[in-house]
Amino acid sequence: MKFLLMLLWALSTPILANTGVAVQIQARLAAEARAADATFQGFSVQRGEAFYRDRHGDWSCATCHTDHPAKGGRHAVTQKAILPLAPSANPERFTDPKKVEKWFKRNCNDVLNRPCTAREKGDFIAYILTVRP
Amino acid sequence: MKRVWMVGVVWVFALSVWAGEHRYGPYPKLYGQECASCHVVYPPELMTAAGWRQVMQQLGKHYGSDASLDAGPQAEISAFLERQASRRAKHAPTEASARLSRSNWFVHEHGQTPPPKVSFAHCEACHTGAEQMDYSERGLRLPAGYRQRGD
Numbered sequence: 001m002k003f004l005l006m007l008l009w010a011l012s013t014p015i016l017a018n019t020g021v022a023v024q025i026q027a028r029l030a031a032e033a034r035a036a037d038a039t040f041q042g043f044s045v046q047r048g049e050a051f052y053r054d055r056h057g058d059w060s061c062a063t064c065h066t067d068h069p070a071k072g073g074r075h076a077v078t079q080k081a082i083l084p085l086a087p088s089a090n091p092e093r094f095t096d097p098k099k100v101e102k103w104f105k106r107n108c109n110d111v112l113n114r115p116c117t118a119r120e121k122g123d124f125i126a127y128i129l130t131v132r133p
Numbered sequence: 134m135k136r137v138w139m140v141g142v143v144w145v146f147a148l149s150v151w152a153g154e155h156r157y158g159p160y161p162k163l164y165g166q167e168c169a170s171c172h173v174v175y176p177p178e179l180m181t182a183a184g185w186r187q188v189m190q191q192l193g194k195h196y197g198s199d200a201s202l203d204a205g206p207q208a209e210i211s212a213f214l215e216r217q218a219s220r221r222a223k224h225a226p227t228e229a230s231a232r233l234s235r236s237n238w239f240v241h242e243h244g245q246t247p248p249p250k251v252s253f254a255h256c257e258a259c260h261t262g263a264e265q266m267d268y269s270e271r272g273l274r275l276p277a278g279y280r281q282r283g284d
Contacts, residue, residue: 077197078172078254102203109199 019087019129022094026125032118040119048127051120056112061124063111070133086131094125155268161213167206171198172254173263177217180233181224185214187231196230196254248279 026043033040052061052069064082066073070089073082084090094100108116116124157176165174177185189211192200202210218224223238233239234253247253256263262272 075171078252079258080172080255106199106201
């Protein structure tokens with residue numbers, strides 16, 4: 001029993017630590033979203049998933065990160081392999097707030113031709129955290 | 134004995150040059166971190182300083198993608214690229230966007246058109262050692278029917 005508990009602890013810690021940073025990022029984004037819109041009610045997994053799948057021009061997030069972001073993808077231009085985006089499949093993801101902002105900045109410009117709003121980013125993270133391999 | 138060694142070293146060196154031993158790096162960690170997410174690390178030695186300057190000034194519109202950097206890494210990587218850059222004319226950019234794949238050297242080695250469904254940015258598609266910065270002929274796997282040089 002003790003062994004089982006230890007195993008469970010060992011397996012769950014990386015995931016917990018990982019979503020911890022994502023949740024901190026979301027808290028900051030929630031404050032920004034509230035400041036931009038007083039009627040803001042919190043982030044939505046459904047909105048995040050729709051945002052992830054919708055084509056906003058030529059591309060969607062799924063163009064490179066695939067329909068199922070727990071899978072590895074390919075860069076639409078260079079074809080370089082991209083590691084899975086969902087933290088459940090790749091615990092490195094969403095562990096560095098600076099890196100997260102860098103890629104939101106780049107990829108939102110690529111896909112939407114504009115920066116993403118705090119609500120869009122928060123919804124996106126809400127969705128990504130629910131994706132299971 | 135010393136002489137035998139020397140001859141041996143020179144011979145091995147000559148052989149590796151003859152065999153097309155094209156290995157590069159290692160490079161600073163920051164360069165790989167910031168410039169090898171969307172494509173493999175490109176050897177700075179394959180473009181002139183003027184070319185790298187042009188590339189680094191247009192990172193916000195980097196061949197159809199936003200590859201912008203914070204000011205710190207931007208300056209550090211620019212300095213590194215210019216320090217390591219080629220001084221040979223064949224590595225000079227031939228257009229304002231300074232695409233490495235349009236330099237005289239690149240076109241001489243690869244022609245103007247990549248194989249079907251392959252991007253010239255995807256070095257590792259044919260250079261199987263590209264992720265380890267090994268571009269030797271030994272690791273080259275060309276698609277059937279693709280002519281390597283001269284269109």
